[in-house]
Amino acid sequence: MAATRPLVLLKPAPQLRDRIFTPAALERLRNAFTVIDNEAHPDDADFYRRLPDAFAVVGQPDLNGAALAGADQLRAILNVEGNFFPNVDYPVAFALNVRVLGCGTAYAQAVAEYSLALALDIARGITREDHNTRAGSTAMVSGSTADSILLRGASVGFIGFGNLGRALHRLLAPFQVTVRAYDPWLPDAILTDAGIIPATLEHTLSESQFVFVLATATPDSAHLLDAEMIDLLPDGARVVLVSRAAVVDYDALYARLASGTLHAAIDVWPVEPLPSDSPFRGLTNVVISAHRAGGIPQAFFSIGDMVCDDLELMAAGLPPQRMQIAAPELVGRYRNRPVG
Amino acid sequence: MAATRPLVLLKPAPQLRDRIFTPAALERLRNAFTVIDNEAHPDDADFYRRLPDAFAVVGQPDLNGAALAGADQLRAILNVEGNFFPNVDYPVAFALNVRVLGCGTAYAQAVAEYSLALALDIARGITREDHNTRAGSTAMVSGSTADSILLRGASVGFIGFGNLGRALHRLLAPFQVTVRAYDPWLPDAILTDAGIIPATLEHTLSESQFVFVLATATPDSAHLLDAEMIDLLPDGARVVLVSRAAVVDYDALYARLASGTLHAAIDVWPVEPLPSDSPFRGLTNVVISAHRAGGIPQAFFSIGDMVCDDLELMAAGLPPQRMQIAAPELVGRYRNRPVG
Amino acid sequence: MAATRPLVLLKPAPQLRDRIFTPAALERLRNAFTVIDNEAHPDDADFYRRLPDAFAVVGQPDLNGAALAGADQLRAILNVEGNFFPNVDYPVAFALNVRVLGCGTAYAQAVAEYSLALALDIARGITREDHNTRAGSTAMVSGSTADSILLRGASVGFIGFGNLGRALHRLLAPFQVTVRAYDPWLPDAILTDAGIIPATLEHTLSESQFVFVLATATPDSAHLLDAEMIDLLPDGARVVLVSRAAVVDYDALYARLASGTLHAAIDVWPVEPLPSDSPFRGLTNVVISAHRAGGIPQAFFSIGDMVCDDLELMAAGLPPQRMQIAAPELVGRYRNRPVG
């Protein structure tokens, strides 16, 4: 009897339903649940009217305390955008034992592979020399490799060791690198168990040939990498920025890059798209990327699969296993905005 | 007594002494051996006159049977260029129990890292989108990632599984890929022991999303990848060419690329430098690289270190451990030429 | 001012304070918190009197709804025994946003290493042949290895893939085994992402040369391995039992072992210590172990370190990172009892 299937309210905006659910996943969702599709039939009054009967909300709609108060059946809010916005009264949700789930892990592998690609690119000048050859350079073999370095055996620094850091760290395993990490939310044992040296921000920067900036934006991390910190990077260092622009002072970064003593690959920018008059466009020691590290088809579709897996588990009285369970202590701290 | 130190004849051309020996390595060599430096003091008559007293030759000079015949003390010829040329009478050398050593392993890590970088680049459009953004595109986030794919979980094909393949395979371990390999010089057990599926060339091509061409040039491998083989590649496949241009029919490769159904990253070319009128310059689905996969400073200097290590071992009556011992069966088959 | 340090109530029974805290850890705990030590000064009335002011409880004391109701400051209950007993009103705790933390991960590495040791022992007859040689056997070399098998390349089955399974699976990585797992609490994607084949219990048993029983005792898993299931094991299979005796029908297991077509290593028993008249004592194809897989000094002391790390994080307003956050859906299901 369809009527007994738990009610799922689907309201994925600004995410898109068909970007995250394959037809097969949508079919699977509809087979197991009664799905009210707010994207196909946008009717917000209807959404809030049904909320008291809902088993789960898939999306990141406004859910203030009043809206949540009557949601007696609600077991879970499944965020499918990637960032926790302040439009949900999380303390109320937690007090009601509502699971708040995030999809950040869906992007982790895509970002990790992209980060490794960027690091290897600036280690070897791949994008730069494709440009140069196309522009007429006849340099070949060792003619354009004087500043090339191996990743193998290098010293590597991680600014932040969350989902992205862990996914990337797995990819570095065969390179026999020495990794230092700075993450003020983690005890040292998490890092040392992973074979990583816990370090201050200063040491992480000053001792690393490769630095990956993977930190989340919070009030505490705003301009974490300011001029003073950026100056600690050793000459010839390679910096990969893929998390949030807010953690870096871009003027200071530009100044150091313009001096020619650094290589960088940058995927996030204070203003996006990158303005046509950005001075970074004049630099040859930078790979310019337009916020494309995570948002690839496989990552998006994995969100739909994770939603189906975890909804089915929770409907069976089991804990979710694939999406990330939001920490009450952190969910209000993030300062990310939706992108795109 | 310096006179009792074994005699080493150093004649590295077309390689350069100071590209492969750090000052420390050169010092180490001179401390353990009497070194006659033919690069610093080019005197070929002197070289051949001293050959009968030499313990080892470091380089790839002409050594015909007559020259070798009198070399009673000769224990080793240490090739420091990377290719075995036909200017040495190898059978005579082997019959005299002269070790013939190659330095191909010195480049393996550099080529492996570069190959992975190229594969990830064309999986994600990194070089292409750096171009596009600099040229004015405002596409961002998922606006330019529709054809992006993960390496994780992909099917991968290796054409050739020698030094380069093994070094690259190690780097792929964290990606949980399914690897097929075609290598007619290897028994299946070598591949299956490494967790690789032995396959025909046809299957390797038709079943792989990523294909790495790593085969050595021999008479048998000339145009191994001809039009018929290239057509087996599935639409959307990513091809990385880093070994030898002779194994690929570039006209056929161009035709397939021009159709838009393939992405490629190419480091070796039939004519180098790449001619200014090469049609490949007009393709946006190709990363163009100018024979720069292996020849980086760390790779070159590792040759000098390997030479010192193995000469010291052999002087102590022990087998070499770091350079590659040439196989009598293969040394005459290679058809590589020096580069640069 | 010491008075402002958060109040921690330490009541570890049946665990022992000095078995889990090194002197350094205890010092660290006392420096950061006001610690009331109920083991040193057992006064339960005092414990419950102080509960309303407590920041955290370290231990597994009785905490019914009434006791918890007044505990306004309580942020966490840190179980240091390893099993969640039904003496805590978990729903009330969760509604109060009290973190309920477990220490099961502290034992995972110890159990994983022990499980691997047991598997390799019965693969090779190590304990049996030590006995035999001491008893006078002169069999040597291949004289006692006819039934020896490699773990490398073998088919392996996991019954349960929680903390223990994951820790053990990491140790199996270099053996190139094919792993099947049965875990009804997990979606297939968790297993396939780990490179494991999701399987029914029947398939896991019938296809595996090595079977590791790692399942938790719940009402659903009682005698999960009954006679019918045990008979599915292929002849010559090796079975390692290290989780909970309740999941296996020992009479059926004995019968199969007595037939000589199985090898087993058993660490848990329906009655402990193993009775002197247990028929298992008469079997030579069994390694007998007395519930010693997890409880080693390093595992116990890691609990104290985890407690300190997570208490400090929570006192700083951050989520715990090292102990396991209890799932509301599962915490009431376990049917384990304290051991020892």
Next chain:
Amino acid sequence: MAATRPLVLLKPAPQLRDRIFTPAALERLRNAFTVIDNEAHPDDADFYRRLPDAFAVVGQPDLNGAALAGADQLRAILNVEGNFFPNVDYPVAFALNVRVLGCGTAYAQAVAEYSLALALDIARGITREDHNTRAGSTAMVSGSTADSILLRGASVGFIGFGNLGRALHRLLAPFQVTVRAYDPWLPDAILTDAGIIPATLEHTLSESQFVFVLATATPDSAHLLDAEMIDLLPDGARVVLVSRAAVVDYDALYARLASGTLHAAIDVWPVEPLPSDSPFRGLTNVVISAHRAGGIPQAFFSIGDMVCDDLELMAAGLPPQRMQIAAPELVGRYRNRPVG
């Protein structure tokens, strides 16, 4: 035409034909080669008469210079026993460009798994406590684990880093151990590239909680581990002996073990089988093993497969890939004798 198939002389004694060749492997050998089976039809005169026509000898028969002198067609001698005996005139063979191949790699995985098993056994007292429980001990849980230690994170020493060491080192990868190795035949770079700290024998012993003795017996390594060296082992160390008895002074080892400050697992003995009055039998801190680390069915049968693979490669003019190519510098140094 059968007559054109290359001639292979099969004379495996003291190895046994059907211990190393499965029926399928023997069939494969006979399909590709004309096989004269000296085990089935022992006729040594016939063997030497046919030698001048032989393409390969499979076995380790006497081959002095005179016998080899006329063997114009001989390409390879495939040792299938595991040790190179001094009954072959190796210099003559090498001068004739005859490949001398060994099968030591066939045993490496079996010995590596066994060594790991022994190390974990003495780390945790598995064999000892099986004895004790069967003998009536009721110790359980932490009652018998006071001296148990984890392998994870431990310091490990390798005495010798050849085939066995490399196979074992691969198995240790997930344990995050710090490895030191002493191997006078290797340059440091081989060890550091593998992530191992090159060390003197003294340091390897004094700094390691686990020591694996994997060295080959040579005149130089006789009683390498004498009383002075054994005394360097830290109290509580675990020693695994699996290579050759000749490298250890067993009286000194016994003395240290009798003091109770060491745990050992011993697979090789100065006299085998272990004499009934050996004092080692009285020790409870030793696992006694009767030279059974390598000789298991899968290892033996892999020899036959390797022989087939390499003979087929060599018949096709390609180098062997699976058996180990004997180093002229070393083949005369070994002092091992056949076992069993």
